[in-house]
Amino acid sequence: MVTFGHLFPITLALNPTRVEDGKAAGVHMTNPLDIEFEDMNGTMTTLRNLGAENTSTWVVVNVASACGFTRQYAGLQTLSQQDGVTVVGFPCNQYGAQEPGTHEEICEFTASTFQVTFPLMAKIDVKGEAAAPLFQALSASSDAGGYTGDIRWNFAKFVLSSDGSIARFASRDEPEDLI
Numbered sequence: 126m127v128t129f130g131h132l133f134p135i136t137l138a139l140n141p142t143r144v145e146d147g148k149a150a151g152v153h154m155t156n157p158l159d160i161e162f163e164d165m166n167g168t169m170t171t172l173r174n175l176g177a178e179n180t181s182t183w184v185v186v187n188v189a190s191a192c193g194f195t196r197q198y199a200g201l202q203t204l205s206q207q208d209g210v211t212v213v214g215f216p217c218n219q220y221g222a223q224e225p226g227t228h229e230e231i232c233e234f235t236a237s238t239f240q241v242t243f244p245l246m247a248k249i250d251v252k253g254e255a256a257a258p259l260f261q262a263l264s265a266s267s268d269a270g271g272y273t274g275d276i277r278w279n280f281a282k283f284v285l286s287s288d289g290s291i292a293r294f295a296s297r298d299e300p301e302d303l304i
Contacts, residue, residue: 156289158183160259162215163247165228172259172285175244176211182304185263185283187251187276188214189223190234194280198239200300205243210304212243215260217251220279224248251276268293 158173172183184204189195198214205212216231218224226234228247235241251260252275260276263283267273272293282294284303294303 157259157262157285157291158287158289160262162249162257162259165232165245165247167247170246172211172213175213179209180211181209181287182211183285184210184212184300184303185259185285186212186214187217187260187279187281188235188245189217189220189279190226190231191223192220192279194278194296197280197300198235198241202239202241202243204300204303207304214241214243214245215251215257216245216248217279218248219250219252223279251281263291263293266291266293268295 156173158176159171161169161171164170172185176183184201186197186201188198201212201214204210214235216224216226216228224231228245231248232245235245249257249260251257252264256264256275264275265273266283278296280296282296282298282300282303284292284294292303
C-alpha cells in the first residue's frame with residue numbers, strides 16, 4: 126500500500142509484482158512514469174520524459190473535444206502552469222465518439238479554445254483489450270470510492286508522483302481539486 130500525500134491510500138502493485146487485475150494481467154509493472162506510449166508525432170516517449178527537471182507530479186487525463194467535461198481543459202491548463210506539475214492529455218474516442226478529430230484538429234481546437242500548451246499525445250484506447258499499456262496500469266489503481274477497473278468516461282484523471290504512486294479521480298472531479 127502506498128499513499129499519495131494527504132489524499133487516500135492507493136493500492137498498486139509495483140515491480141517486480143504483476144498486477145493481477147483481469148484487465149491488466151500480464152502487464153509487468155515498473156514505475157508507470159516509464160511506460161512508453163506514442164506522442165502526436167508518432168514518437169515513443171514516457172511521462173518521465175515529458176516532465177521538466179523539477180516535475181514531481183504528473184496529471185494524466187483521457188480527453189475529448191465534444192464532451193460535457195471538455196471545459197475542464199481550462200482547469201488542466203491552469204494546473205499545468207503550477208511549478209513541478211506536468212499535465213499530459215490523451216485523446217480518446219471510445220466514449221460516445223466524442224473525439225473524432227485528427228491530431229491536427231485536436232491540437233488546433235484545444236489551443237484556440239482553451240489556450241492549451243500542455244502536451245497532447247496520440248489518440249489511443251484507454252479501456253478494453255486494446256487499451257494502451259499505460260492505461261492498463263493506471264486502471265489497476267482504485268479511486269476514493271474503491272472503484273478499480275476500466276475508465277468509465279472522458280476526463281478521468283490520474284495524479285502520479287515521482288515514486289509511481291497513483292491517485293485516481295473521476296471525470297466529475299475538477300482539475301483545481303486534484304493537487
